[in-house]
Amino acid sequence: MTKDPARRAAVDVVLAVDRDGAYANLLLPRLLRERAITGTDAAFATELAYGTLRRSGVLDPVVAVGARRAPDTLDPEVRSVLRLGAYQLLHTRVPPHAAVSTSVDLARELGGPKITGLVNAVLRRVAQRDWPQWVDELAPTGDPVGRLAFERGYPRWIAAAWLDALGNDLAELDRALTDERPSTHLVARPQRITRAELLADAGPTASAGPWSPYAVHLAGGDPGGLAAVRDGRAGVQDEGSQLVALAAAQIPVEGPDLCWLDACAGPGGKAALLAGLLPHGGRLLAADRTPHRAVLVRQTLASDPRAAVVVADSTRPAWVNRCFDRVLADVPCSGLGAMRRRPELRWRRQPADVDRLRVLQADLLTAAVEAVRPGGVVTYATCSPHLAETIGVLDSVLADRPDVELVDARAALPGVPDLGPGPTAQLWPHRHGTDAMFVAIVRRKLD
Ligand SMILES: C[S@@+](CC[C@H](N)C(=O)[O-])C[C@H]1O[C@@H](n2cnc3c(N)ncnc32)[C@H](O)[C@@H]1O
DSSP states (O other): OOSOHHHHHHHHHHHHHHHHOOOHHHHHHHHHHHTTOOHHHHHHHHHHHHHHHHHHHHHHHHHHHHHTSOGGGSOHHHHHHHHHHHHHHHHSOSOHHHHHHHHHHHHHHHHOGGGHHHHHHHHHHHTTSOHHHHHHHHSOSSOHHHHHHHHHTOOHHHHHHHHHHTTSOHHHHHHHTSOOOOOEEEEEOTTTOOHHHHHHHHOTTEEEOSSOTTEEEESSSOGGGSHHHHTTSEEEOOHHHHHHHHHHHHSOOSSOOOEEEESSOTTOHHHHHHHHHOOTTOEEEEEESSHHHHHHHHHHHTTOTTEEEEEOOTTSOSSOTTOEEEEEEEOOOOOGGGGGGOTTHHHHOOHHHHHHHHHHHHHHHHHHHHHEEEEEEEEEEESOOOTTTTHHHHHHHHTTOTTEEEEOGGGGSTTOOOOOSSSSEEOOHHHHSSOOOEEEEEEEOOO
16 A cells, blocks of 8 residues: 555665566556556656656666665666656655655555664755756766766767767767657558548547657557557657658669568568558568567467568578568667667666667667568668767678669658758757667669
8 A cells, every 4th residue: 555656666766676677667567557656646757767767877876875875776766766757856846845755655665664764864865966066076077078978968978979870960979968848640551541530539639750650649648558469550650650660661672572571570460561561463472580589470460461571680691682672670789779669778788788788789780681682672770870880880881882872761751850961861859859760771773
């Protein structure tokens, strides 16, 4: 029993992420549903849980000063309550006395009376300064990127990678690091439902997305409550992901255009859009290495007779090379381009993840280039703007391949502005309202 269900749900999520490696975007909706927390309480729980997780790595130095010890020496329950309390004190309009007293109550619920004194004392010390004062005290000096990263609640290495991808424009980095609360994006799957029908079903909080002709944005509400989402005529899919599938389907190929491959298809969002865009008589093969993700692709494709799903390692293909007209390689990546939807991700990812992934990414791009026939195209996509995963992988693969050429991906995204200097295309949340998807299109030259 709790007298504060919203804060209790928030701290349970913060704790589960810290202690059990949970994913907030999966756990929080489940807790809210199970505990029948709705309306403004659900919105408050979400703001507290997501905000605390986004900023946990810069709240910890503040907690450390307040506790006079490193947060990783505290019990996870205490650490989570302190992070949540510090977030409320420094980043919300919750009055300080309420932030402290509700945190003491949560501490009592989670850890018993022996920890309430500690929580009370630490949060009173945290409350002695506001966030700008803590930034002055704790952010690195003589390091504009490090200071901005601290102020906005990002690890420095991610801010530095963003700065590289933005062409060293510090003012734009400032905009890019401003967290926004993303709306839910839906896709109206072609040949299953029109966007007009989906808009009508979705009600007054829905609006048409600005770039994809299939995108609908929901300002509020639970997409799982929509019949079209439940029966698969529509799906939850960021508009940037829709643009990737559209680019893969729309860039011109020389010669026939019937045989398409999605080499990294799970869970199937882009495959479902590709299937709906196939030309008359066209076929799509959707592959994923992981069996349970292949099952999800099958569900998303909803027994579409033009599509087949295989469990396959696309670096050791189960198909004949040089036979596909189009290949999509939407490779596994750090996912940092979708940080706005996964609040803990920025602190969980490490630079070593990028180093490990780019080897697999290069292998998958190489295999995709082998799979496509001369005259056909490969679309390489990542949900990360990190240059090591984008341009770095392209450069490493294409350097030894005189048989391929980069084509201007921006031409496959007509009407979408500010995609960068080309020939690749980079979407950004602060420019386009999408996840930070990267798209490159490689044509295999005719022999
Ligand atoms: C970024 S996700 C793809 C998202 C998907 N295109 C969509 O829109 O729903 C990358 C996928 O690649 C799969 N994968 C990783 N290594 C692979 C490999 N060697 N061969 C095939 N699939 C692989 C992962 O299981 C994961 O499902």
